[in-house]
Amino acid sequence: QVMLQESGPGLVRPSETLSLTCSVSGASMRNYYWTWIRQPPGKGLEWIGYVYYSGSTKYNPSLNSRGTISVDTSNNQFSLKLTSVTAADTAVYYCARVTDSTWYFDYWGQGTLVTVSS
C-alpha cells in the first residue's frame, strides 16, 4: 500500500523559508509525478506544484516563483521549499501522488500544519 508522510517545522517566521519533506513508502517513485497541495485553516484546497521522478517540475503561478519542489528517489522522498513566507502561507500542507496517466491525486499524506508567525 502506498503511504506518504510529511515532515518539517510546524512554525516558520515571516519572511523565512518553509521546508517540508514527504517520505514515500510502499511504492517506487519511478514513472510517477508527486505533488504538494495546501489547505488554509477552514478553507479549500490549492495545488502548489509537482515534481516528476526525473526531476522536472511545474508550479502554480500563484506562488510568484517562491516555490521549489525537488525529488530524491534514492531515499524515496520529495521536498517543498517556499521562500519569503507570510501569514497567508499558513496552511495544512499535503503531499500526494499523481495518478498514472491522469492529473488526479490518488494517495495523500496525512498533512502537516505549518503556521507562519513571529
Place this chain on the structure above:
Amino acid sequence: DIQMTQSPSSVSASVGDRVTITCRASQGISRWLAWYQQKPGKAPKFLIYVASSLQSGVPSRFSVSGSGTDFTLTISSLQPEDFATYYCQQANDFPFTFGPGTQVDLK
C-alpha cells in the same frame, strides 16, 4: 486559471437520502474532473473521476456525470460514513484547481 464553483455550499440530509452536488467550471474541461471526500482533520480521499470508474473500495452508491462545464456527484443513498465535505478538481489545464467544497451534514 479555470475557476471551479460548487453548489450547494452545504446540504443537510438524512441517512438514505439521495444527494446531488453540482460542480461548474469557468470554461470547458471536457471530462477531466475528479471528486474528493474530506472528513474533519483528515486528508482528502480520491473518490471518482468522470471519465472512468470508481476508485478501489469506493461504494457504488457514488456516481458522477457531466462534461464540458457542468458536472454532478450523486450519492444514491446516503450512509453515516458519507457525512463529509466534497471537492471537485479539474485536470484539464494548469494550474489544477479545486472547487470550494460542499459540506454534507446530518439533518
